[in-house]
Amino acid sequence: MIYGQTDVGNVRPLNEDSFYFESTPKGYVMMVADGMGGHNGGEVASQLAVESVREYMAQEDIFSDPEIALRRAVKHANDAVYELASKKESLAGMGTTLVLAVGNEKSVCIANVGDSRAYLVSKNNIRQVTKDHSFVNELVKKGVITKEQAKNHPKSNIILKALGIEPEVYPDIFLLEKKRTDKILLCSDGLSGLVSDEEILEVMSKFNKKNACMELVRLAKEHGGNDNITVVIG
């Protein structure tokens, strides 16, 4: 089973996150998108990205070669958001992150653009699979600042890649073997920015998927909830 939950958080007036999941006999699909842009651009971009991926997945066999399917789905979504952003002036400059997972019990393929995250969570261990396309993460990678310093960096809102900004976008793709009991967690930075990896692991080991989603959202809000929070666990 898969569960997902989204919450506007404590301070933002709009929820610009979107998510979707679906289980089929062949496997499952799940995704989280976190939009950005003025007016309601962020909302439109994340919804449109999720819709476009769904649309693509409905028409194509995505499970035989998930890597290719993910690349194409991301391209499809990028085209849609980019086109609308260039057509409608009030939406100019809108964009969205997207983390997208396709898999079954034994393996999973994940595509990522932006700073939403995918985690692989086993019984005693949590590992961040995706690498944030963010300004601060890049500084961490270059050894300029520590992970700890990155957390409170005033420029942590800057991302380096997003869907809908450029005519082409190339996602990172991750292929993972997993155990049947391992779980995949997708989230927007409204969760990962406020709830530590250790806290996520603790919640996941205590609760079932559905309650874990609720508890994680609650924790993020307790810690300030300064952004929209979305979490999907499968």
Added chain:
Amino acid sequence: MIGRVLGNRYELLELIGTGGMSRVYKAKCRMLNRFVAVKILKEEYNADKEFVKRFYIESQSAASLSSTNIVSVYDVGQEANTYYIVMEYVEGATLKEVIKENGVLAWNVALNFSLQILSALECAHRNGIVHRDIKPQNIIVTNEGILKVTDFGIARAVNGDETKKIEQDVLGSVHYISPEQAKGFMIDARSDLYSLGIVMYEMLTGKLPYDGTNAVSVALMHLNSEPRSIKDLNISVPNALVQMVNKAMQRDVVNRYQTAKEMADELNEFKKAENLTSKEQEDAFIKETIAMVNIAKQASQPVVKKEESDYHSEKTINKAEEKEEKKKKVPFWKDKKERTAVIAAVSVSAVIVALMLFLFAKVFFPNLDFSSLFESKEYLLPNVVEKNIEEVQPMLEAEGLKVKVNEIEDDSREDGLIINQYPSGNIMVKVRKTTVQLDVVKNDTDSVMVNVAKVVNKEYRQAKQELEKAGFTVRMVEEVSEDIPEGFVIRQKPSGNTQAKKGTEVVLHIAKTDENAEVFVPNFVGMTEQQAKVKAEEIGLVITFSEKKGTENVGKVTEQSIEKETLVSKGTSIRLTIIAKEDEPVTPTITPTVAPQTEASQSLTIDLPQDRETATVVVKKAGSEVYRKSHNTSEKRITVTVRGSGTQKVEILLDGQTFFSQNIKFN
């Protein structure tokens, strides 16, 4: 929003800018009968109570700042769900635009500008306010030739709570951030001085000291790279000034100027030593500044048409669209070029009205100084540019103003046309004290002999501007030079300080680096990616990196495709192998791949500028030159075919100046 009245007194007239978190309107203050700028917080921030509170506190502290060089904050208010700040309405151009359109600034101008920015910083720092986002986009050069810094305190209010942004949109700020800001550390007033150092570097060289295509590389340069020396880019800057800029730009805060005052003192001392403090010089400086603002405001770009050769369908990227593009990114004070003259009938004569105004204002606005209101009668000076002197002069004189006419020769315009005014239009002036200066076209039939300025060793754009201002036409000839930096004048004909008729063509030989020159390949092994990039750029080599996983020498170059000490021609491409940290082996990361694409061609139609005889057209695709040819402008319009695949950035340069840069879809 237009037409809405906030706080029962600010009538919104037009949207003049959109920033990251606010929209700015030109408005009329009904109570004081003057124009103001009203900054309205975007609705997406309204629900964030903490943010709104910070926004208010910061705005209020900014309102306490009183300096000629700071855009004044008059009032903050709230009406229903609308939060706003009322500010001084300033007309002019941003310093960014002034630099862009005027090229390198003369060092004495840059010095004066820096001192004005410092006076703003001194005032703010003394009141405990650090700006945090000093950049030329936040500095306005007014129509009166004064610099005004805006947005004090705003950066602090948004700190940490900003919505998600893509790096392209923040690159403008990253160019000017201090190393401690890049790291996300606590900052103080010295951070503003670093940013000012970067702004000074840009004014003096026309280039950013740290420039790259993305925010991360620029941030890393602030932390690790040495910029090109100012002297390399502009040999005319005095050493003492170079040293002062370098001191401001020190990476380590303890090596910088410790206060704005310390820096201002040193700059002032230098100004005195250079004998630049006389009244005449200050006046000349103001005049020059006003001229530069006008150039920035009037800058317009030629029209480019893009044709898709396969379909014959035409897409026009016209001026209007380009302007729209610009508008979106330009901050709020961006001046409107065409402004309808508003000749408001201000009831200046009625003392009663003035008194009432005063009483009202005193109640609602206790901190304002109204003494000036009673000094003499005021008049809303209309915009008279583009009008004829014969109708304007009697009108202004009838109001009691003094008028001074400066005659300007301009063959292309009719006699009597006003092309410039000072003070500019739509501002309140004190009738008794004001002399309106008007630049009026007056063409002499007989040609006069004028002095040809000496422009050798000056930067081309600056030299050209200077000569054209004196009435000469300028022709550029490129010449390979080893010692004179690219873009600077090697020699001129007729030579400097001689007399020549107006309209004479002055030929300038401009230095150009020899693209066919050969260089020795340096030893890149052991360098970091950044060091290698800097080295390669310095020498004129192109490098590409290939990554290899490893545990030793992480981040260092371990191999180079061409041996060191090999003699190669400039522009040769060298592949460097760099060691990347071994990843956790469980997850194979597949790096983005670009599917091979077939090439297609695009035709670019370029309208040649008609203000010169020849123009060198350069077309670049994805940064590399694909076309270079000098054209006679009598050809009027040329077509250049470019081949490419996918979407690639295409740039067109005319005589070295970019006027078109856009992503073009080839297939």
